[in-house]
Amino acid sequence: MTTTERSPYKVIGTRPIRPDGVEKVTGKAQYGADVRLPGMIHGRLLRSPHAHAYIRRIDTSAAEKMPGVLAVLTHHDFPAARDEMQELGEGAVNLKELSDNILASDKVLYRGHAVAAVAALSPHQAEEALKKIVVEYEVLPPVLDVMDAMRPDAPLLSETRFTREMTGQKSEKPSNIASHLQFKSGDVEAAFAEADAIVERDYTTKMVHQGYIEPHNATASWNADGTITIWTSTQGPFVVRAQVAEVLRHPISTIRVIPMEIGGGFGGKIPIYLDPVAALLSKKSGRPVKVLMSRTDVFEASGPTSGTHIALKVGVKDGVITAVKADLAYEAGAYAGSPVGAGALMMLSPYNIENFQIDGYDVVVNKPKTSAYRAPGAPAAAFAIESALDELAHKIGADPLELRKKNTAREGTRRVDGTAFPRIGHEECVDAALNSAHYRSPIEGPNRGRGVASGYWINAGMQSSVVAAVNTDGTVNLIEGSTDIGGTRASLAMQLAETLGLPFDVIRPTVADTDSVGYNDVTGGSRTTFASGMAVHEAGLDIQRQMRERAAKGWGVAADAVSYADGRVTLKTDSETKELSFAEIAKKAASTGGPIVGRGSLTARGAGAAYATHIVDVEVDPDTGKVTILRYTAVQDVGTAIHPSYVEGQIQxxxxxxxxxALNEEYYYDDDGRMANSSYLDYRMPTALDVPMIDAVLVEVPNPGHPYGVRGVGEVPIVPPLAAIANAIADATGHRFTSLPMSPRRVVEELHGLS
Amino acid sequence: MARTQVQSRINGVDTDFLCEPRQSVLEVLRDELGLTGSKEGCNNGNCGACSVLLNGRVVNSCCVLGVELEGAELTTIEGIGNPDKLHPLQQAFLEEAALQCGICTPGFIVSAKALLDAEPHPDEHRVRFWLAGNLCRCTGYDKIVRAVLKAADQMPEKV
Amino acid sequence: MAMVIVPAPLRDLCGGAARLDVAGATLEELLRNVDALCPGFYGRVIENGQVRPEVAVAINGEAANYPLFEPLSPGSEVTIIPAIGGG
Incomplete structure (x- = not known):
């Protein structure tokens, strides 16, 4: 449902069939693993069975003699990497760590860490050859949990890692704590001393995976002229190009990345894992090489998100949240770079809180290097604060939504970094939740409960570049560089149709490769419909201008004497009105100055933050511990919904x-650092049978930073659910769960005091 | 490894192929026959992205060996509808925006077709139960279930 | 004048001040002017002509890859925050 009033738009807000839809429902769409090239062979990687070990020796001689084997690779084949940070797309990466994570050099830091690769005529031959590679390890004790890793006597992942402070200072001794950050304001202790009620608890979440159904893949051809072509599923082909260029020390201009259809990413398909391996295997074998991950590889060796430990203390006085003290420790995985900064920045953003101190710790552990996962860092932080607020509301006898409304951040409220918010929509979300049929309905029956929670995500702008070429039949080819992960061909084509006053179906969007369109940042940060949409709008205005010039020239008047509206150029004088349609001008382009091509290329500003408030009803079976989601309503300020179905889809x-x-997913490790549940069967993501329909309530407060009011919508929907469900379970059982997942086993253990 | 000749009927076409005894139906389809509409998500029967109809019954093609296709009739996503005349399920998936990334979509459509072939008018719970062997990480299943129910509305009564 | 909001760990550099009103037509000029008041501040934010990899600059709350010549309008609020990545 939407709360929109009459729309000023013709195309925006409608629900056309996506341009790439037919190819996808008929199985014709080409994803990364579907690439087949003449002469192509198959690459596979050997992965460490140990979570922490020195590599003393690798002997590949037997593997090289195996049938069908054309190339074998170890880290020695990579150029030496510089130990320095570089901005390569979404955030800076350490080049040596980037290279070491792709193929380990001297040390393996997690089970599944790749150590060698083979290319052979068939995948099975490659797998058999891997078994013949001999690796001598000196096994070290692993450290797997964030709190264990912070202890002074913990095994160190690196002897040369010191804790960095925001002041630039470094710790005296090496540490697994890579960095410490802090936000602070007011007098926290004094505020606690005056508080009416305080909640103080530790909250933990486990490492979880994005769970995209398509495993990572890369196919590369090292061409005879020294150029490299890569076909892959990625959220950012230009990031792949930049990172491959750095790892291989190969000129960026000689690398072409062709983004195939992508089978899900959620942040996990921003880093590279296989691309340089495929490229070097191709160089060595003289053949195009396709490399695929198995599902177990994806779990063990791609980039899940952090397990976390958050120690939180919150105080209220007269219904006002007056003090927050929070220590956030996030697992970074094998190399530094957890999203603890985002968690710390965003956890209090729905609220106006005067006194706080938030400390964040980025901690390395012997697990895969984490990467982005949908609103990275924010869900765990929201789990903590939104659970605590719920408990406080009960303590002081307030309605949990009313407590949130009373303390809501508004325009002018300062975020924890000190910035004043522009116009934001949190209060509107809370109001919509308060007034929803769901919240006003009773929750009845034994073992049933209701929970609410809010969430915030900052959203990104970044760089986008598009070209729109007008065809002689009046259609327009829209060439864009943002990979389409969930319907952005549609949302971008709709914005161009709106700008040009044309029907949706005359716009033909294509996602181009890195040689064929200007630079585009990743499809991530909830930015594509916003930022690439701005570029599309700019390209549309460029076409409008050229259309006016062509028509004016034909009529012998100045371009500013004519106007463009609704797909027509019009000249109005006192005596007459002349008109030319878009199609008529397009048809005559050859004789009026040549092809009409619009361009839009920009760094988008004004993304505007996203807010959401969720309501959930659950039933808890006290005997089995199973939690059933009975009803779920997600309210979100979405700016303007370009294609409401896909906005709802993002939320659902x-x-x-x-x-x-909240309920099931976790990386379950044994003491030696082996993930015990590295299959879908054991990792157990929700199935269709586990969930009800999800009611998405779209609150449309247009974003003033975008020509059509677009606000990024993709990430914030994952922020509130963890706490909303914990709060519902507390309401149902009277027991407060502070550790995720609230799996049947944990629920039974805690409800019956067995843990 | 020696390859075995197999005679089968795939999407209505008599199809002979050679495969190694260790190759799964999914590998045969994708690597030998170029039918890449069936997707590999897990290669152990957990995700359903490789669902096909083997003699009319839904199976995970990653868990059946290619040599087992001898004398069998197989329908893959490539054998369901076509761009000129989509199957009602395919049309409903488009209209209901029941796909985001689309990688799981072929498996869902194959699986849902088997359901509607056997039970043209299932209720929501039945659809959810039937599709529990197909994982989708993008949609939260809401629009997929709606699409299947919408397609079911267009199914003729079973005679 | 723009307002620079000093992150807690850098306040010691600035005599404990949490906010500074400083002139500057661009980010570079602004940070240089802050450095004149709070010696060492510039180097905590900028390294080799770029924003240091572990931090980000937010202008009016928006974190972005601002170039040092990004023009600042009067009344802009500039904060130093941890680097953020989106999914």
């Missing part, structure tokens, strides 16, 4: 990922 998908995170 994010909610269900959140349900999985």
């Amino acid at each position: 998908g994010g909610v269900v990922q959140g349900i999985g995170w």
Whole structure:
């Protein structure tokens, strides 16, 4: 449902069939693993069975003699990497760590860490050859949990890692704590001393995976002229190009990345894992090489998100949240770079709180290097604060939504970094939740309960570049560089149709490769419909201008004497009105100055933050511990919904990922650092049978930073569910769960005091 | 490894192929026959992205060996509808925006077709139960279930 | 004048001040002017002509890859925040 009033738009807000839809429902769409090239062979990687070990020796001689084997690779084949940070797309990466994570050099830091690769005529031959590679390890004790890793006597992942402070200072001794950050304001201790009620608890979440159904893949051809072509599923082909260029020390201009259809990413398909391996295997074998991950590889060796430990203390006085003290420790995985900064920045953003101190710790552990996962860092932080607020509301006898409304951040409220918010929509979300049929309905029956929670995500702008070429039949080819992960061909084509006053179906969007369109940042940060949409709008205005010039020239008047509206150029004088349609001008382009091509290329500003408030009803079976989601309503300020179905889809998908995170999903490790549940069967993401329909309530407060009011919508839906469900379970059982997942086993253990 | 000749009927076409005994139906389809509409998500029967109809019954093609296709009739996503005349399920998936990334979509459509072939008018719970062997990480299943129910509305009564 | 909001760990550099009103037509000029008041501040934010990899600059709350010549309008609020990545 939407709360929109009459729309000023003709195309925006409608629900056309996506341009790439037919190819996808008929199985014709080409994803990364579907690439087949003449002469192509198959690459596979050997992975460490140990979570922490020195590599003393690798002997590949037997593997090289195996049938069908054309190339074998170890880290020695990579150029030496510089130990320095570089901005390569979404955030800076350490080049040596980037290279070491792709193929380990001297040390393996997690089970599944790749150590060698083979290319052979068939995948099975490659797998058999891997078994012949001999690796001598000196096994070290692993450290797997964030709190264990912070202890002074913990095994160190690196002897040369010191804790960095925001002041630039470094710790005296090496540490697994890579960095410490802090936000602070007011007098926290004094505020606690005056508080009416205080909640103080530790909250923990486990490492979880994005769970995209398509495993990572890369096919590369090292061409005879020294250029490299890569076909892959990625959220950012230009990031792949930049990172491959750095790892291989190969000129960026000689690398072409062709983005195939992508089978899900949620942040996990921003880093590279296989591309340089495929490229070097191709160089060595003289053949195009396709490399695929197995599902177990994806779990063990791609980039899940952090397990976390958050120690939180919150105080209220007269219904006002007056003090917050929070220590956030996030697992970074094998190399530094957890999203703890985002968690710390965003956890209090729905609220106006005067006194706080938030400390964040980025901690390395012997697990895969984490990467982005939908609103990275925010869900765990929201789990903590939104659970605590719920408990406080009960303590002081307030309605949990009314407590949130009373303390809401508004325009002018300062975020924890000190910035004043522009116009934001949190209060509107809370109001919509308060007034929803769901919240006003009773929750009845034994073992049933209701929970609410809010969430915030900052959203990104970044760089986008598009070209729109007008065809002689009046259609327009829209060439864009943002990979389409969930319907952005549609949302971008709709914005161009709106700008040009044309029907949706005359716009033909294509996602181009890195040689064929200007630079585009990743499809991530909820930015594509916003930022690439701005570029599309700019390209549309460029076409409008050229259309006016062509028509004016034909009529012998100045371009500013004519106007463009509704797909027509019009000249109005006192005596007459002349008109030319878009199609008529397009048809005559050859004789009026040549092809009409619009361009839009920009760094988008004004993304505007996203807010959401969720309501969930659950039933808890006290005997089995199973939690059933009975009803779920997600309210979100979405700016303007370009294609409401896909906006709802983002919200529904994010909610269900959140349900999985809350109730079942976790990386389950044994003491030696082996993930015990590295299959879908054991990792157990939600199925269709586990969830109800998800009611997405779209609150449309147009974003003033975008020509059509677009606000990024993709990430914030995963922020509230963890706490909303914990709060519902507390309401149902009277027991407060502070550790995720609230799996049947944990629920039974805690309800019956067995843990 | 020696390859075995197999005679089968795939999407209504008599199809002979050679495969190694260790190759799964999914590998045969994708690597030998170029039918890449069936997707590999897990290769152990958990995700359903490789669902096909083997003699009319839904199976995970990653868990059946290619040599087992001898004398069998197989329908893959490539054998369901076509761009000129989509199957009602395919049309409903488009209209209901029941796909985001689309990688799980072929498996869902194959699986849902088997359901509607056997039970033209299932209720929501039945659809959810039937599709529990197909994982989708993008949509939260809401629009997929709606699409299947919408397609079911267009199914003729079973005679 | 723009307002620079000093992150807690850098306040010691600035005599404990949490906010500074400083002139500057661009980010570079602004940070240089802050450095004149709070010696060492510039180097905590900028390294080799770029924003240091572990931090980000937010202008009016928006974190972005701002170039140092990004023009600042009067009344802009500039904060130093941890680097953020989106999914």
